[in-house]
Amino acid sequence: MEARKVQITGKSTYMITLPKKWAVDVGLQPGSLVSITHRDDGSLLLTPAKTQPFISRKTLKIDSDMCELKMDIIGAYVMGHQVIELNARRITPEIRKEVKELCKNLIGSEIVEETRSKMVIYDILNPGEFTIEKGLKRIYALVSGMLKDLIDVFDARIKEEMLSEIVGRDEEVDRVYLLILKLFLRRLKEGWVSKEDQLSLVEAFHFRLAADNLERIGDHTVKIANTLRSIDFDKDVPKDIIGRLVEVGKDLLDSIEQGVISLRSTDTKLASRVLRENARIKWKVLEISRLTIATPNALPLGIITDSISRIGDYTENIAELAIDLRQL
Incomplete structure (x- = not known):
């Protein structure tokens, strides 16, 4: 690190000189433009306007x-x-x-x-075309769509085809999730922010954690879909249990939506409602687990209810992120 003294010119203009070696290396000339970015930690990032991007x-x-x-x-x-x-x-x-x-x-x-x-x-991706906030919207849209289709499977005629499609869409969830990680790490390492990205570093961190939880919700949605493929639930699962599973699924779908909204708007009241609703969902899941013990498919149904419980836990995590972020 190199220290430079601040000088005053005129009555109110603060100045510092730039290191000559750096100026020569990046090709600065008299009249060259230098972009100044204010970073969250109070530091400034100087970027020569015509600097060739560093290729890692x-x-x-x-x-x-x-x-x-x-x-x-x-x-x-x-x-x-x-x-x-x-x-x-x-x-x-x-x-x-x-x-x-x-x-x-x-x-x-x-x-x-x-x-x-x-x-x-x-x-070949231009990182300026995609932001962490856009990534969160995309991964939420994918995961909520998978979960909605999973609920609709119980009333569908071609169940195997729908379940296979749900499993296949998890690859797109993983692709978006890895891109979000990449964008966050680039910002963390280099302090780079695209012009479209309006998030502070702390907000970006919380959105990245929310993406973690949504990706895991997607994983458990796939686990439920694969488990349903292994049983004939129309014949072997009582209609009462199927009805309860559909009801809980719809409740979870609504909670996930409200949790993401609460995070994006830092709405602590909405986040608190999500937490309260999730407590009620857990009681419903426990009741389903009790009823499935006496069924022929107790083991696969146990796997399903366990994944539903975990989806609820990840939804709670998102709501808690909204509450934490509000404290900024």
Whole structure:
């Protein structure tokens, strides 16, 4: 860190000189424009108007563990590396196929170079086009749509097709979630904020945590869908229990919506209502669990009620984030 003295020119203008090496390195000339960004911690970020963007690169060595390679690629993506280079003596067709499939789940990632021993993944997404707030809206829309369709499954004729579609949509939830993590970490590391992003760093952190909870709600929605695929609930599950499950599902769907609204508007009264409603939902779930014990499908129904309870817990977390954020 370099310290500079503040000087006064005229009667009210404060001035400091810029480090010469930095000015030369970024190509500043007399009359050059420099953007000044006020950061949440009270510091200023100086950005030369015509500075070429820094391209972050990450090189990964391919070994026999494909699972580890996938995690490394996802980690490099989330950490904001624009170029990810994969190297090996020979990249097998199987590995190429796996990497290409993985890139489909990383928004903006494209393979731009391939040789016998190298693959290069490039991030073509302009981060200024997407914000954390937009990401939260998108992931909420996806998860609430999955849950709504899950409720509608009980009255549908083609149940297997609907359940398969719900499971498939979880991939899009994961794609948006990883992008939200990437945007937040970029802001945390570099202090970078797009012109469209109106969130403070603390607000961005709370929205990121809300995205965590919505992603987990999506996971449990998929778990319920997969469990329903394993049983014939029209024949083997009493209509009374199905009715109760549908009722609880609708209550949860409403609570999730109100929880997200309370966070985006920092409405503590609404958040408190969500918490109270969730307490009532938990009692309903306990009653369903008691009734399912004597049924032939007690085990899968137990898995379903457990996932419903966890969805309620994640909904509570979102409401509590709204209450915490209000204290700013």
